[in-house]
Amino acid sequence: MLLSVREIINTPGKKISFQFSMDLSCVEFGGYCPVAEPVVVTGTVRNMAGVLVMQGTAETMLHAFCDRCGKPLVCKKSVPFEHLLAQELENADKGDDEILLIENGEVDAEDAARTAFILGMDTKLLCSEDCKGLCPICGADLNMGPCGCKKETDPRLAVLAKLLQRDEDKD
Ligand SMILES: [Zn+2]
Numbered sequence: 099m100l101l102s103v104r105e106i107i108n109t110p111g112k113k114i115s116f117q118f119s120m121d122l123s124c125v126e127f128g129g130y131c132p133v134a135e136p137v138v139v140t141g142t143v144r145n146m147a148g149v150l151v152m153q154g155t156a157e158t159m160l161h162a163f164c165d166r167c168g169k170p171l172v173c174k175k176s177v178p179f180e181h182l183l184a185q186e187l188e189n190a191d192k193g194d195d196e197i198l199l200i201e202n203g204e205v206d207a208e209d210a211a212r213t214a215f216i217l218g219m220d221t222k223l224l225c226s227e228d229c230k231g232l233c234p235i236c237g238a239d240l241n242m243g244p245c246g247c248k249k250e251t252d253p254r255l256a257v258l259a260k261l262l263q264r265d266e267d268k269d
């Protein structure tokens with residue numbers, strides 16, 4: 099979505115608001131496409147003492163799966179972004195990500211929002227912070243309670259356990 103900033107470009111103190119939605123349903127994260135709903139982008143561009151500043155938020159509900167237990171989950175995802183707008187890039191070859199280029203009085207707000215959203219995606223989503231995941235042996239959902247499988251102990255821990263046991267025996 100191209101956003102015209104012509105009306106504020108020469109008027110310090112003035113601002114414009116924008117809102118649009120993007121379809122990122124084909125974008126894959128972690129092997130599937132969790133952005134099943136439109137991403138709603140809202141924001142403003144302000145002329146702050148002659149400098150144009152864009153601030154926005156890209157927001158949607160993700161339809162994903164817990165990275166530990168595989169349960170489907172729906173969670174809100176909100177990614178803020180901010181850019182300075184400039185008519186020309188002074189350090190064009192540096193590829194300054196902070197600065198958006200104004201071309202013919204317009205900036206590509208959608209491209210900025212899409213990039214921010216994709217960079218802000220979590221690689222791992224959990225159904226809850228303390229999800230216990232699945233038992234690696236029997237596959238039971240450990241959130242439902244212990245499954246009764248014996249945990250495989252790390253051989254180094256087993257040695258340590260034996261040492262601790264010996265100390266206890268001394269007392
Ligand atoms: Zn989970």
Ligand SMILES: [Zn+2]
Nearest residue numbers: 233236245247
């Ligand atoms: Zn088990």
